[in-house]
Amino acid sequence: MQRVFSGIQPTGIPHLGNYLGAIRNWVKLQSDHDCIFCLVDMHSITMPWSPEELRQQTLGSAACLLAAGIEPTRLYNQSAVSAHARLGWIFNCVARLGWLxxxxxxxxxxxxxxxxxxxxxYVYPNLMAADILAFHATRIPVGDDQKQHIELANDIAQKFNHDMGVDFFPEIEAFIPPAAARVMSLRDGSKKMSKSDPSEQSRIVLTDTADEIALKIRRAKTDPEPLPSEIDGLAERPEARNLVTIYAAMSETTPEAILQQFGGEGFGQFKSALTDLLVAKLAPVATETQHLLKNKDHLISVLRTGAEHARSISEPIVQEAEKLVGFIR
Known part of the structure; x- marks a missing residue:
């Protein structure tokens, strides 16, 4: 069984793009992979941050992931497992400036x-390589924008193995799920949906109520033309294409099938149907998230248990890496 590692920054409540692009696929991977999922709070402080916000956002992100179906023992926060930082420093000394x-x-x-x-x-990619290789993970779910980091992680692993004269770190495979949806802003179809967008109307987050989802979809930018019957008709219509993509991803079908159903109609009926679909799928996640957030001690306990599990896997691997570079333990 292949080991999967993936992480998400706890810089705000996960949004619909995070759910369709990563979280939903993580849940599915648990059935036939040895999965480890991490809230990468160490990566979060590479940019300006508020300590109190980081604590609250880490718990909020944990609640959302658990509510979405991530198994508790598979989830932890990065800073609780020292293997990340220790191997990250070794990789800082293995990676070359030209690579970075x-x-x-x-x-x-x-x-x-x-x-x-x-x-x-600047050295963020070295820590990302350590995140993965501390577990000897071989299959990494990533988006297209992270493929370069996976290539660097393989370069670091190969150089470590070569320099130490060992075959210790495995080759990593970037796994891009074929059905992963690229979800764009509800206010601008040319930009990805983002936690950092100043407009809350640009994204649906996993704690939104049914009324909030309905309002955001109603206000989502569209154009005056009806939906086309063929996929080619969406080529120059980014906002329409985005909403069709979201509908297809949430219903686990194709954009072509959605256009067969709604082609020729205006956006009123389509947005109503999309709202009903989103509420049906996401409202249970929001309800469970709010329930979990009412007991933060329980959330902290879950993260600590997950960290213990992560340490049981990573500690022997990183200890061996430390011995290989010559550290006395």
């Missing part, structure tokens, strides 16, 4: 003000 200079995500996040960003943001 090619990482496009740092360039995107830092922009023109890169000199004022943290060193942590």
């Amino acid at each position: 200079n090619r990482m496009t995500q740092f360039k995107d996040k830092a922009g023109k003000n890169r000199e004022n960003h943290s060193a942590g943001l």
Whole structure:
């Protein structure tokens, strides 16, 4: 059975894009993979943060993931398992500056003000490699924007193995689920749905009530034309394409099938049907999330249990890596 590792930053309540692009697939992977899921709070502090917000957002994210169906023993917060930081430092000393200079995500996040960003943001990919390889995970669910980081993790693993004269760290496979939906902003179909968007109307989060979901879908940007009957008709209509994509993903069918059903109609009936679908699928998650958040001691206990499980797997691996580099233990 292949080991899967994946993580999500606890920088806000997960939204519909996180659910369709990652969380729902994580839940399915649990049935036939050895899965480990992590709230990567160490990655969160590579950008400016509030300590109290980080604590609350970590618990909020944990509640959402558990409510969505993640098994409790598979979930923990990254900072509770020292193997991440220890192996991350070793990888800082294995990775080459030239490799990190090619990482496009740092360039995107830092922009023109890169000199004022943290060193942590720059070496973020090394810690991501440690997150995975501390568990000898081989199958990593990622989006297209993370494929470069997986390639770097393999480069680091190969260099470690070569330099130490061992075959210790395995090759990692980037697993991109074929049905993963690319969910865009409800206010701008050219931008991904994001926790950082200043408009709350741009995203549906997993704690939204039925009324909030209905309002956001009603206000979602569209155009005056009816829905087309063929998929080609969505090519130059990003907002319409986004809503059709969401409907298809939530109903686990194809955009073509959705257009066969709603083609030729205006957005009124379509938005009503989409709202009903979203409420039916997401309202139970929101209800369970709110229930879990009422007992934060229980959430902390779940994360601690998950961390114990994560340590039982990662500790022998990282201890061996430390011995291989010459550390006395």
